[in-house]
Amino acid sequence: MKKSSKVKSVKKTSPSWFRTPYNRLWYVLVQDPKQFLAMEDESHHALYEIAKEHFQSHFKAITFYAANNSGELIAAIYYPRMFDADENEVLTVLCHECVHIWQEFAESLHEHEPSREFEAYTIDEIFGNVLTEYRKLVEINKAHTESKAIKHKKQPDLV
Numbered sequence: 001m002k003k004s005s006k007v008k009s010v011k012k013t014s015p016s017w018f019r020t021p022y023n024r025l026w027y028v029l030v031q032d033p034k035q036f037l038a039m040e041d042e043s044h045h046a047l048y049e050i051a052k053e054h055f056q057s058h059f060k061a062i063t064f065y066a067a068n069n070s071g072e073l074i075a076a077i078y079y080p081r082m083f084d085a086d087e088n089e090v091l092t093v094l095c096h097e098c099v100h101i102w103q104e105f106a107e108s109l110h111e112h113e114p115s116r117e118f119e120a121y122t123i124d125e126i127f128g129n130v131l132t133e134y135r136k137l138v139e140i141n142k143a144h145t146e147s148k149a150i151k152h153k154k155q156p157d158l159v
Helices: 033-037 042-054 087-108 116-152
Strands: 017-019 025-030 062-067 073-078
Touching: 017 116, 025 033, 025 087, 025 116, 033 042, 042 062, 042 073, 062 087, 073 087, 087 116
Parallel strands: 025 073
Antiparallel strands: 017 025, 062 073
């Protein structure tokens, strides 16, 4: 799995994947249902199948888990309305979902009582990666919105 390169539209962007320490779990931030289908590895479409029933749900965000064809644990944070919320709300929700990624990671290690520092540093890394991806999506969305505004700007009539 490779990190994605920049593309013009968030909806056409293949999301960037990240791994937890010890390579136990892959995770990704997804803003649009079409991004599930843009994932490079077809085995990740399992996340789409799990997630599609929630695309119109009332959740602000939700995290889905599946196993890929190699048996690796994969997770997607799906946050469909992240551009409709203020930044503090977005960051709070993303942090919350990152804790769920941590919980799944700790469970995969059979860690029932991890040290507080291990927990804190791992959540810090997970949240840092998700925050980086969020900032990337904000920039892509901004560029896409500006591009649409320019295309729809009325041209003056020539006489």
